[in-house]
Amino acid sequence: MKRLILALSALSLVAAPLHAQPLQPDEAAAIDAVVTRVMKETGVPSVEIAVVRDGEVVLDRAWGKPSETIATADPTLPYQIASNSKQFLAALLLMLEDEGKLSLDDPVAKWVPGVTDSDKMTVRQLLSHTSGLQDFWPQDYAFKAMETPVDPVGIVSRWGTKPLDYAPGTRWQYSNTGYVVAGMIAEKAGGAPLWQQLEERIFKPLGIHPYKLDDTNGPGFPQGYHRYALGPARVATPPAPGWLWAAGEISMSAAELAEWDIARINRTLLPASDWDEMERPVRLSDGTTNGYGLGVYSRTLGGRKVIDHGGESVGFLSQNTIWPDDKVAIVVLTNADFSGATSTLTGEIASIVLPKGPAANDNEAPRTEDAYKTVSGLLKGVADPALFTENGRYYFTPQVLKDYRTSLAPLGPLKKVDLVRTPRLRGGFVNRVFLLTFAKGKMTLSTYAEPGEHGRWEQFMISQ
Numbered sequence: 285m286k287r288l289i290l291a292l293s294a295l296s297l298v299a300a301p302l303h304a305q306p307l308q309p310d311e312a313a314a315i316d317a318v319v320t321r322v323m324k325e326t327g328v329p330s331v332e333i334a335v336v337r338d339g340e341v342v343l344d345r346a347w348g349k350p351s352e353t354i355a356t357a358d359p360t361l362p363y364q365i366a367s368n369s370k371q372f373l374a375a376l377l378l379m380l381e382d383e384g385k386l387s388l389d390d391p392v393a394k395w396v397p398g399v400t401d402s403d404k405m406t407v408r409q410l411l412s413h414t415s416g417l418q419d420f421w422p423q424d425y426a427f428k429a430m431e432t433p434v435d436p437v438g439i440v441s442r443w444g445t446k447p448l449d450y451a452p453g454t455r456w457q458y459s460n461t462g463y464v465v466a467g468m469i470a471e472k473a474g475g476a477p478l479w480q481q482l483e484e485r486i487f488k489p490l491g492i493h494p495y496k497l498d499d500t501n502g503p504g505f506p507q508g509y510h511r512y513a514l515g516p517a518r519v520a521t522p523p524a525p526g527w528l529w530a531a532g533e534i535s536m537s538a539a540e541l542a543e544w545d546i547a548r549i550n551r552t553l554l555p556a557s558d559w560d561e562m563e564r565p566v567r568l569s570d571g572t573t574n575g576y577g578l579g580v581y582s583r584t585l586g587g588r589k590v591i592d593h594g595g596e597s598v599g600f601l602s603q604n605t606i607w608p609d610d611k612v613a614i615v616v617l618t619n620a621d622f623s624g625a626t627s628t629l630t631g632e633i634a635s636i637v638l639p640k641g642p643a644a645n646d647n648e649a650p651r652t653e654d655a656y657k658t659v660s661g662l663l664k665g666v667a668d669p670a671l672f673t674e675n676g677r678y679y680f681t682p683q684v685l686k687d688y689r690t691s692l693a694p695l696g697p698l699k700k701v702d703l704v705r706t707p708r709l710r711g712g713f714v715n716r717v718f719l720l721t722f723a724k725g726k727m728t729l730s731t732y733a734e735p736g737e738h739g740r741w742e743q744f745m746i747s748q
Contacts, residue, residue: 307335307342311636318632319347325726326623326748327517329509332363333629334538335637336606336613339549344539350619351507352519361506362495363617365541365602366532366595369497370463371562372482372544373530374411374579376470378558379485386473388578395469399444405452407469410462411578412566416448419459421527424621426598430523436530439464453569456576456709460531467530478530489553490543494536497597498525505535508599511622514748520599520621528597538615545606545613548591563591574709581706588638592706594626601626605634612638623748624728627704628719648703648716650737655718655729656701658744663698665689673734673742680744688746696723709735713742720746 307315319331330348334341346357354361380386386395392410393402399417409415420443421427443461450457467478474481479496487494500506501522508520547553563582565573575583580593589609595602599619603626606613614633616626658671665688667680698720705717713732720727732743 307337307637312343314636315343315633316347318636319629322625322628322632322726323348326620326625326628327511328618328620328623328625329517330357330506330619331625331629332357332359332361332538332615332617333633334359334542334613334615335633336542336545336549337611337637339546339611341539341542341546344537344542346538351505353503354506359539360537362500362535362537362540363506363602363619364497364500364508364528364532364535364595364597364600365604365617366497366528366597366600367460368541368593368595368602368604369528369530369532369534370411371579371593372486372534373463373466373470373478374562375554375558376474376478376481376485377407377411377466378554378561378578380470380473382555382558386469392465392469395472396440396444396465399440399465400446401448401452407466408566408578409452410459410466410469412456412576413458413462414453414456414566414568415459415462415465416450416452416455416457417459417461417465418443418446418449419457420461420464421531422458424596426521426523426527430527430598433524434526436464436468436526438526439529440468455568456574458708458710463531464529470530479533482534486544486553490540490547492536492540492543494534494540497528497533497535500535506600506619508597509620509622510599511620517620517622522598532595532597538617541602541604541615541617542613545604545615548606549608549611549613575706581708583706585706590706594705596621603627603630605630607634607638610638624704624717624719624730627717628726628728631702631704631719648707651707651716651733652701652703652718654738655716655731656698658741659698659701659720659729659746662688662744662746663692667744671741672744673740676741676744692722692727692746695725695727698722701729714739 330350332346335343344359346359388408389406391403392405405415509517510520511517562578564577565575567573575581592605599621601618603616616629665685700721702719704719707714707716716731718729727746730745733739
């Protein structure tokens with residue numbers, strides 16, 4: 285669930301006026317070619333995509349195999365959107381605030397007093413990942429405890445009573461635990477189960493019919509898949525019920541998520557002031573921000589405002605990206621928790637459907653250039669020690685360097701490097717994801733680096 289936030293700084297385009305226009309045949313063909321290619325390159329079993337242009341869904345399509353028992357792609361099938369659910373909870377809490385049932389600046393202790401230092405953190409800090417609560421699921425896999433069903437109280441009792449990772453409001457660090465606490469608050473303030481409130485206040489007014497994620501771990505629904513290194517895609521075993529809940533409990537189709545995006549673009553369903561508050565980056569006590577608001581990221585990249593978030597559950601990845609000023613949105617859902625397919629597809633489809641404009645300055649250009657030079661060195665079997673932290677140097681053993689050089693050689697020369705996900709802070713490092721284009725293929729580069737324009741690499745991993 286923490287594969288957050290793809291924002292297209294690689295596109296470097298300036299916003300231009302958009303007039304209503306359907307998807308043209310050549311654009312539809314180009315998207316089909318991109319999806320077909322990326323699925324083949326990555327081994328992702330199926331993809332479901334919706335594209336919004338000028339506030340209307342102009343593409344709603346699926347490709348591939350949804351499960352071992354559903355062989356035919358169907359765009360009406362609900363995929364697990366995981367952490368893309370967080371923005372729905374944020375919207376619900378804003379609605380409750382509008383009705384005077386709570387304040388986002390209430391201390392958490394008013395609602396869930398058993399949480400560590402809950403008198404020092406606010407509901408807003410839960411939604412903005414600045415509460416200091418330790419994340420109960422930082423891993424990209426299901427850990428042993430997830431074999432056993434859990435409820436919100438169980439999660440909060442185990443992780444919400446630990447010492448805080450930092451004082452509330454002083455740092456940003458993704459925390460699913462914070463959203464579980466926020467869900468408990470929504471139930472108390474709203475006087476009804478969380479799912480019931482989401483259905484009555486959001487889903488029914490939008491005319492959509494999502495499912496609880498746990499209810500889609502069975503026959504008749506898409507299955508999630510793992511892949512280990514470059515091995516075959518294998519059916520993933522879902523976690524026991526209860527683990528996603530308020531942190532990511534929704535399954536829906538790409539078109540249904542697109543309807544939510546249209547409401548955001550048009551400022552309907554919620555007052556415009558609530559949408560604005562959700563998208564307003566929260567500032568830490570030192571005045572800095574990483575662009576995260578309440579359940580979504582908000583950035584200006586490549587000359588365009590971008591609102592986005594990602595989602596990961598066991599066997600599934602999702603990416604939801606909106607260009608509100610252009611009235612464009614792209615939803616990419618996959619039943620695979622491996623590869624950079626969601627990021628790659630969002631970026632390449634955006635280059636097809638967004639209005640074109642002159643190039644804009646890219647403040648990530650220096651870091652992208654650093655990545656290009658570092659990859660170029662690895663293609664020769666060289667990792668300059670000065671460019672890496674102690675852990676980074678530890679990772680690149682002679683065997684790793686040899687494997688990188690020999691396995692990447694058949695791809696030919698490196699042509700370009702594009703940033704395909706918004707930089708984010710995690711564990712004291714800045715995480716970036718790049719798309720590497722070689723003469724004979726594409727790869728994904730996942731990096732962590734020290735803060736700063738040319739911070740040393742803590743992680744520099746290339747995969748399909």
